[in-house]
Amino acid sequence: MNTNDAIFIFSLGPVQGFIAEARRLGDLDAGSRLLVKLATAAGVAIQNKGGSLIFPAKLGDDVPNKLVARVPADSVEAIAQTAQQVIQTEWQKYVSNTRQRMAANGPFTDNVWKTVWNRQVNSFWETYWAAAPENGDYHAAYDAASRAFDAAKRTRTFPQIEEGGVKDSLSGRRSALHTGDMKAQDYWAQVAKSPNITRAELRPGGRERLDAIGAIKRWGGLVKSSPSVSLIAAADFMAAAKKEKSALAMYRDIVEKSPLGDYLFPVSSDVDWPYGGDLFFLETLTPERLGDSYGLEQSDAGPLEVVRQNLRSLYRKVNSRPRPYYAIIALDGDGMGRMVNNCRTEGEHQSLSQNIIAFAGKVRPLVEKHLGHTVYAGGDDVLALAPLSTALPLAQELAVEFHNVVGGTASAGIAAAHRLYPLSATLRAAREAERQAKQVTGKATLCVRVLKRSGETVDARTTWAAMDDTFKQLVNLFQNQAISSKMAYAAVEVAYALPFADESFESELRRQLRRHRHPTKWTESEDAWAATLRTWAEHLPDRPPDKKTAELGRWLTLARFVAQGGAE
Known part of the structure; x- marks a missing residue:
């Protein structure tokens, strides 16, 4: 400890809004990787200037955008400036990569194009920092630096630039790149005609129009490949198909030798099936859909x-x-700010940081076990995709792992959607579900939002403790046809007639279970299940007593929906 040191907080943004500007999974991955690259560059610069990182305790695969460090007090401004400079230097690598790719494959660029490009790449990133002298009291210094940092973020010093013309397809806010002679749609239609630009990178006919930021996500060299959303949806089917290697190999051979073969493009490095998951769906194999895709x-x-x-x-x-x-x-x-504020010493803060890093290191293996794909696992924040069948068990395991490793609780939002539903809208729904979960008193909550193709939206919330393994068991009962799918609708009707989770409700659930059970596949106790469902309803969070049975009804319809793979 040096009394001539300061506690330094530095952050880079925008974060969630930037990552969310996506129409395909590769856009999400590229946005996430870019933020990690820039934050890592800033962290290295802080260390090279004599700083010692506190949060994160070390630089790894998923560096958060907010850094905390001990730095020499007389070098604070120089370190902040250096961190800002290296971010710009790192950023320019991907700017340059993209310019080269576009110069080789796009129409000639003029001054109009260059003006839009330069305005967007030169004014995008925002950095904030603050520091406070340590003076032998780490907690007081961190608290002072945090308050100064929050004040700096509230006092926005970055210009708000209004952009006119046709907007880009990813953010919907910035001007799409174009030239003086070519409108945005015509310009991007020409780019898409390049033989080196696949439909995995850009939709043809000017249907996707990118700004500089979107172009950098696509062609900055940030990710080699990303699976399609359809491949995520079909991941459990593909896992089963891989066990039938000869049948999968035969289908691949037929596809590659068909007229479609000349139009295929790889979206992954999978040796058995490198193509999109959409080709596992019969509705894709029509002239109209294949022409479009x-x-x-x-x-x-x-x-x-x-x-x-x-x-x-x-x-x-x-x-x-x-x-x-x-x-x-x-x-x-949950409550990470409080956990950090409870750290009285630098050692306690670093210990918390190390635990968070340890948790982040467990995320990707867990997601892969559930056939999913991790977008990022930075600090206490996780964003991942998974098939419908594994999403809830995955979220539950992540929450358990967080508690075991970090010591606190975690909440999650899940949005389930059809593979053809816009990715950006599904991501917004997941974030909204997460916010709904975070509003529950005491948190440790899951909120699920299902965006059905029929247009119906179904929301349901529960604490992890109240749900326990009940949802998973219900899905199995529906899948194995131990209980009829009509039981879910019966539960909704029972809830309408009996809004309180009392003995009458439990008795009616028992009767409905006896009515809808399979004569041989059902091996459970109706009494035990009726009691379990009533207990779950009683403990559903932040609902009036006369609304809890309706919430339970929604959970049963969700269990049926998952069991039937999204069948309406």
């Missing part, structure tokens, strides 16, 4: 019917079909 113009339905027949054969071999729904999981530690 792959540019295939096929008037003869015969070759496509051969592909469709082989896909049906794969279904029979695997004994299942891919499910069209997937989920986005947004999980966040």
